[in-house]
Amino acid sequence: MGGLGTPELLIILAVIILLFGAAKLPELARGSGRALRIFKAETKGLMDDDDEKPVVGSAATTPAEKTQAQLELETRQRDLAARQAELDAEAEKLRRDNPA
Structure with missing residues (x-):
């Protein structure tokens, strides 16, 4: 040591x-x-x-793969936005039902 x-x-x-x-x-x-x-x-x-x-210029970075990754990201973002809207609506409903 x-x-x-x-x-x-x-x-x-x-x-x-x-x-x-x-x-x-x-x-x-x-x-x-x-x-x-x-x-x-x-x-x-x-x-x-x-x-x-992925390393730029390698075979793994084809435009088709980038597009697929972008599509997956956009789908996840839409799902998260929808879930956030549901949670906001539920929170608003709870605020209206319980005016403390």
Whole structure:
């Protein structure tokens, strides 16, 4: 671990306990764990996005495939817009029925 031995690690741990207090250590560890999980998920997502993008000029980027992807995207957008309209109508109905 970079030339850190047991005595050095114990000194670092003692300094951390003195700075944050023993009661704050579990909360600090939890927060650090969450931050690392989020960071890992985001970097994995970025790598997945890079893997999914076709290389320009390759055989996978024919105009027909671009058109198919655009059609799928437009269909999903229409479905989402319809669902949003349904939810807005339901919310408006609830507001009218329950004027608080």
